[in-house]
Amino acid sequence: MKPDVIVVGGGMSGLAAGVGLAEAGASVLVLAKGAGSLQLAPGTIDLLGYAGERVASPLSAITALAERDPGHPYALLGADVVADAARWLTSRMADGPLAPYRYVGSPEENMLLPTAIGVPRPSALVPETMGAGDLRQGGRMVVVGFRGMKDFHPALIADNLTRATGGAMEVRATQIDPPPALDGEPGTMRLARALGRPGAAEALATRLATVARDDEVLALPAVLSIGDPHGVWETLQRSAGRPVCEIPTLPPSVPGLRLFDTLRTLLRRAGGRLVTGSYVVGFKGSGDRMEALRVHVSGGERIYATRWVVLATGGVSSGGLALDADWRMRETALGLDVAGVPAPRQPRFSPRYLDDHPLGRAGVAADRDLRPLDARGQRRWENVLVVGAALGGAEPWREKSGEGIALASGHRAAQLILGAERSVSDSAATKVAQPIA
Amino acid sequence: MSTISHDHDDVLGDLMRGSLDHCVKCTICEQYCPVSAVTPLFPGPKYAGPQSERFRTDEASVDHSVDYCSGCGICTQVCPQGVHIAEINSRARAKMKNDDGVPLRDRIITRSEILGRLGTPVAPLANATLRSRPLRAVGERLLGIHRDAPVPAFAGRTLRAWGKKHVASVPTTDRVVFFYGCGADYYEPRLGEMAVEVLEHNGFAVDMPKQGCCGLPLQSSGLFDDARRYVRKLAHNLAPSVRSGAHIVAVSTSCALMLKREAIEILGLEDDAELRLVSGRVRDICEFLVDLHDDGRLRTDFSPVEASVVYHAPCQQQGHGIGKPALELFGLIDGLKVVESESRCCGIAGTYGLKREKYDIAMAVGKPLFDQIRDVAPGLVACDSETCRWQIHKASGVTSVHPVEILHRAYGLGDDPGGSGINGHS
Numbered sequence: 001m002k003p004d005v006i007v008v009g010g011g012m013s014g015l016a017a018g019v020g021l022a023e024a025g026a027s028v029l030v031l032a033k034g035a036g037s038l039q040l041a042p043g044t045i046d047l048l049g050y051a052g053e054r055v056a057s058p059l060s061a062i063t064a065l066a067e068r069d070p071g072h073p074y075a076l077l078g079a080d081v082v083a084d085a086a087r088w089l090t091s092r093m094a095d096g097p098l099a100p101y102r103y104v105g106s107p108e109e110n111m112l113l114p115t116a117i118g119v120p121r122p123s124a125l126v127p128e129t130m131g132a133g134d135l136r137q138g139g140r141m142v143v144v145g146f147r148g149m150k151d152f153h154p155a156l157i158a159d160n161l162t163r164a165t166g167g168a169m170e171v172r173a174t175q176i177d178p179p180p181a182l183d184g185e186p187g188t189m190r191l192a193r194a195l196g197r198p199g200a201a202e203a204l205a206t207r208l209a210t211v212a213r214d215d216e217v218l219a220l221p222a223v224l225s226i227g228d229p230h231g232v233w234e235t236l237q238r239s240a241g242r243p244v245c246e247i248p249t250l251p252p253s254v255p256g257l258r259l260f261d262t263l264r265t266l267l268r269r270a271g272g273r274l275v276t277g278s279y280v281v282g283f284k285g286s287g288d289r290m291e292a293l294r295v296h297v298s299g300g301e302r303i304y305a306t307r308w309v310v311l312a313t314g315g316v317s318s319g320g321l322a323l324d325a326d327w328r329m330r331e332t333a334l335g336l337d338v339a340g341v342p343a344p345r346q347p348r349f350s351p352r353y354l355d356d357h358p359l360g361r362a363g364v365a366a367d368r369d370l371r372p373l374d375a376r377g378q379r380r381w382e383n384v385l386v387v388g389a390a391l392g393g394a395e396p397w398r399e400k401s402g403e404g405i406a407l408a409s410g411h412r413a414a415q416l417i418l419g420a421e422r423s424v425s426d427s428a429a430t431k432v433a434q435p436i437a
Numbered sequence: 438m439s440t441i442s443h444d445h446d447d448v449l450g451d452l453m454r455g456s457l458d459h460c461v462k463c464t465i466c467e468q469y470c471p472v473s474a475v476t477p478l479f480p481g482p483k484y485a486g487p488q489s490e491r492f493r494t495d496e497a498s499v500d501h502s503v504d505y506c507s508g509c510g511i512c513t514q515v516c517p518q519g520v521h522i523a524e525i526n527s528r529a530r531a532k533m534k535n536d537d538g539v540p541l542r543d544r545i546i547t548r549s550e551i552l553g554r555l556g557t558p559v560a561p562l563a564n565a566t567l568r569s570r571p572l573r574a575v576g577e578r579l580l581g582i583h584r585d586a587p588v589p590a591f592a593g594r595t596l597r598a599w600g601k602k603h604v605a606s607v608p609t610t611d612r613v614v615f616f617y618g619c620g621a622d623y624y625e626p627r628l629g630e631m632a633v634e635v636l637e638h639n640g641f642a643v644d645m646p647k648q649g650c651c652g653l654p655l656q657s658s659g660l661f662d663d664a665r666r667y668v669r670k671l672a673h674n675l676a677p678s679v680r681s682g683a684h685i686v687a688v689s690t691s692c693a694l695m696l697k698r699e700a701i702e703i704l705g706l707e708d709d710a711e712l713r714l715v716s717g718r719v720r721d722i723c724e725f726l727v728d729l730h731d732d733g734r735l736r737t738d739f740s741p742v743e744a745s746v747v748y749h750a751p752c753q754q755q756g757h758g759i760g761k762p763a764l765e766l767f768g769l770i771d772g773l774k775v776v777e778s779e780s781r782c783c784g785i786a787g788t789y790g791l792k793r794e795k796y797d798i799a800m801a802v803g804k805p806l807f808d809q810i811r812d813v814a815p816g817l818v819a820c821d822s823e824t825c826r827w828q829i830h831k832a833s834g835v836t837s838v839h840p841v842e843i844l845h846r847a848y849g850l851g852d853d854p855g856g857s858g859i860n861g862h863s
Contacts, residue, residue, distance in 0.1 A: 001727070001730065001731060001765055002731065029760075033517055033519065034465065034514070034515050034516045034517030034518070034519075035465050035468075035469060035514075035515035035516075035517065036517065037463075037517060039465060039468055040463050040464075040465065183475070183476070183477060184473075184476075184477030185477070187467075189467060189468055189474070193474065251462075251463055251464045251465075252463075252464040252465070252467055252468045257468060268777065273760050273761070274760075275758065275759065275760035276514050276515065276755070276758070277513070277514040277755065277756065277757075277758035278758040278759075279519075295758075296758075297757060297758035297759055298694060298697045298698040298756060298757045298758050298759075299696075299697030299698055299716050299717055299719055299757075300697075300716075300717045302759070317461075318517060319517070319518065319519070
């Protein structure tokens with residue numbers, strides 16, 4: 001059945017667009033190659049963490065960034081859209097299937113949260129289960145690990161946090177045995193499933209009470225269940241009598257999975273469809289309108305006709321952009337022009353990972369209505385909107401802006417499409433009304 | 438003794454295996470694997486697939502954990518990098534079975550066509566045997582088929598035989614080929630009849646040329662050479678109809694997927710011209726009907742169906758990459774209250790859950806689905822795959838039908854869903 005909108009990609013930007021559209025009554029089809037990238041991410045919404053220096057107030061820093069760098073996605077969106085999108089996500093989480101699990105924080109200020117290697121990370125909106133880890137408050141923290149859990153080393157985290165906060169936080173490390181309900185080795189997913197079982201939170205709380213000291217925040221790996229994080233977290237805080245926070249793990253990420261499950265459920269509740277295992281290999285269009293997408297499925301190809309396309313396929317790491325041996329960069333789904341690619345034999349990369357790379361800002365250029373621009377800077381398609389990491393002009397890994405750009409551009413795309421549909425139906429109504437008048 | 442082809446002509450096989458280089462160890466497959474979520478015996482698709490594959494050589498492996506992969510294919514579906522994890526694991530499992538020997542049990546339960554031919558004429562006796570607790574206990578001990586596993590009852594007649602006598606109600610020039618599969622032929626002929634009647638109701642003349650097993654059960658148990666023989670013969674039987682322009686419409690979603698993709702990708706039959714020809718023309722029946730609707734050709738003279746149904750899209754159906762067309766069809770029927778399953782797999786995965794050592798795992802995989810069905814307490818479950826329906830019915834006690842059976846009723850074509858004659862046995 002012909003959808004109003006096809007969203008290509010099932011990550012943060014695609015689902016923000018898809019949920020926003022579906023909840024406003026549009027018929028939405030989200031096509032995704034796989035399960036999307038959200039469950040790899042820590043589940044926090046980092047709006048802007050660094051702009052040269054570490055950012056304390058994301059919204060004002062985004063306003064300054066937009067003035068300084070008109071090619072940045074935040075310059076296309078503006079700080080108001082970012083603030084609006086942040087409010088939207090917070091409200092959707094509160095209505096989601098995991099409620100009362102909710103997001104806390106504000107686009108006005110960044111918290112500083114510990115990572116799995118003990119680096120303070122600026123983040124604006126975070127799951128409530130992480131909020132108590134805010135390092136700005138100083139004081140004492142104990143990082144509690146589970147014996148045998150790979151990639152989560154309390155001593156490393158504690159040492160690095162103490163050093164990074166210049167001693168403002170006093171952080172120590174300890175280890176406890178994994179929950180008895182654990183089935184197999186203590187991996188992130190198995191631990192989260194075990195802690196979701198009846199009685200598991202109470203048993204863990206009893207154990208935590210024996211390791212916590214009076215004035216400490218208890219920091220645990222982010223495995224406080226998949227389906228009932230609020231309940232497990234509350235139980236631990238109540239029983240231990242201490243604030244408890246989750247520290248995001250290396251992938252797989254349980255808070256990322258919770259965010260994905262929430263958005264996917266909201267999409268489905270609103271009548272949107274998510275099809276995985278299919279990927280776009282081309283389109284049919286004429287003039288400046290794309291009329292249908294050619295989609296690879298098992299056994300061949302299907303044609304999906306649509307009125308709108310939201311391209312949310314991500315950047316190089318998600319396969320949305322690809323660089324070939326002839327130095328050409330392609331946008332892989334719709335063949336859009338890619339801007340910001342250095343000329344052949346010019347340097348593409350700098351020696352260090354976090355340097356400013358000549359290729360770093362490559363991506364699809366778009367106008368303020370998120371329509372893609374061709375190589376001459378002209379709007380190429382009227383009914384295609386580009387969102388998320390496919391957009392050029394940003395360096396999310398340096399700026400800590402990836403989720404913010406994805407959320408705000410996805411949210412904005414939904415608003416733009418709904419606005420255009422409204423003006424079409426208004427003018428259609430006017431046309432009908434005229435003869436009568 | 439079957440052998441695995443490792444010759445250099447296996448280009449697609451090399452591509453499948455080569456896809457492991459795209460693995461970025463993101464672990465999304467580990468998050469979604471329904472088997473490793475319930476048992477430590479399977480270490481997860483990433484470990485058993487892209488990681489272990491690098492260490493696999495022509496020599497027999499000491500690691501047998503890939504045997505616990507159920508082959509549901511969810512890992513491949515969720516992989517954001519396009520790694521063919523399930524296909525890599527299927528091939529590894531086949532090689533392992535080839536090295537270690539295939540149990541007699543696996544040689545028996547995978548011959549659905551032969552079982553059907555043997556059981557049909559003596560259906561009352563065969564069904565009594567399958568229902569007998571003492572005999573099932575013996576079967577478990579001697580053959581390793583779990584005594585409580587869901588096995589279907591022989592209908593005692595075949596859909597084939599019905600097809601030979603069946604006279605189409607509507608004369609028309611639009612033709613489709615109905616690929617019914619062993620399930621509808623030997624166990625659920627009434628479902629096959631309903632599918633034919635629904636297609637005829639929409640103005641198609643339905644052909645049922647000589648067919649046969651698609652080889653999927655053999656493939657899942659690592660008997661690749663035998664599976665190749667079956668699927669090639671089936672493609673050969675279906676190819677003439679495709680050449681004359683017809684679509685092949687299938688009522689068994691897993692057998693349809695075998696023809697569309699799995700035989701080519703897992704069995705390495707990319708050079709089989711007839712299979713390739715057939716592959717591109719196969720449609721799952723719900724997919725076919727939604728396509729008709731998109732073209733404005735589906736009849737929508739549905740009467741209301743006052744029923745509450747849980748719809749479970751089986752993992753094999755999701756492997757088609759076409760979403761959930763059954764839900765779109767249900768949306769056309771007034772009165773029908775549909776609750777979508779929250780689960781990705783019922784556990785049975787074809788013949789996996791029949792096996793003594795895997796039965797408990799299969800039941801644990803399916804538990805969230807069975808719990809949801811009990812919570813919703815519907816009168817009906819709809820599901821596109823026969824082995825899943827049998828598993829769901831056995832585990833939850835709720836009548837489980839193919840989506841087409843609900844359409845058949847809504848069209849006013851005959852008896853109630855659940856009347857296909859399979860449920861209530863096992």
